[in-house]
Amino acid sequence: MFSRLWPVMRKEFIHIRRDPRTLVVMFIAPLMQLILLGYAATTDVRDVPLAVFDQDRTSASRDLVEAFVASGQFAVAYYTGSDRELAALIDGGRARAGLIIPPGYAADVQGRRGAQVVFVLDGSDPSIAGSSLSAARLIGQAKSISIQTERRATAAPLLEVRTRVWYNPDMASAVFMIPGLIGLVLQLQATLLTSSAIVRERERGTIEQLIITPIRPFELILGKILPYALVALLITLEVLILGTFWFGVPIKGDVGLLLAISCLFLLSTLSIGLLISTVANTQQEAFLLTFLTLLPSVFLSGFIYPAAAMPAALQFISGIIPLTYYLIVVRGIVIKGVDASTLLPQIGALALFGAILIVAATARFRKRLD
Secondary structure, three states: OHHHHHHHHHHHHHHHHHOHHHHHHHHHHHHHHHHHHHHHOOOOOOOEEEEEEEOOOOHHHHHHHHHHHHOOOEEEEEEOOOHHHHHHHHHOOOOOEEEEEOOOHHHHHHOOOOEEEEEEEEOOOHHHHHHHHHHHHHHHHHHHHHHHHHHOOOOOOOEEEEEEEEOOOOOOHHHHHHHHHHHHHHHHHHHHHHHHHHHHHHHHOOHHHHHOOOOOHHHHHHHHHHHHHHHHHHHHHHHHHHHHHOOOOOOOOOHHHHHHHHHHHHHHHHHHHHHHHHHOOOHHHHHHHHHHHHHHHHHHOOOOOOHHHOOHHHHHHHOOOHHHHHHHHHHHHHHHOOOHHHHHHHHHHHHHHHHHHHHHHHHHHHHHHO
């Protein structure tokens, strides 16, 4: 039996040896999964960006803010001058929580009348909101007990932290995951379809026939990727409709704005597919390389695990992944109903990534054609 089995095995080993790039990808993918899951797969959220609106501006109010910071759960990112400014920071995703201290806070505490502060949470990400909500309540209780001990008061608590969860009061996971799936599906489909289509032409030998036609290389590139861009946009609409009517996730913002920004994101994903097509020689290799580029996007973009819980090095890598910015856009429009002015940093980042990647992909593809 072995005498018949060995020639077949030997043939396959020869094929593997003749395709070293696929072999390298096969070994790199598990290593990436292990590293990314080992560091990124954590829900221990620390240093949640906190916006503070301190209307009291006393040593007592500063002590309260310090109590939130000392817990390690929150980091003061902004001091605001109004409720509207605080809301804008949370809308734009620059702050995940807000602490509003009313005027007369110190006087209420010292007069033993009892003080109330408001703690606002961005509920669009349940993993961050859940742990932050629990932490805020515990900090409030601990601070109240500390004040009572100092004042030797035994009556009602002298501090009450009133919590409010915006955008997703029930902290339902579907509200967070469904918009994120739009970005993930869009990247996977656009990248895989583009890379596979061009590699398929090369495998069949028809790419050379297209090259000798009067069509210019840039026109050839556009002709190959534009149909898949339209298909990807239709997939976006499909996921939106399914998420709204099947999973009950309402769309609070402008769908037209979402589709327009999706086109910017598609510029990046299609360019990645084009770059893969210049490296891969077979459709199998194109699929493996697409999977390899998808891994960092899934684990580091904030699709599942919050970036705030990751090490600094992985947070830096998260900042150079286009999906990171698109997820802020799609969740901001669908869950929060924000407008374009709030999303200008993300729109600018997506435009920059798209321009860099399309220039690099076009230059590489034209060189490969030559």
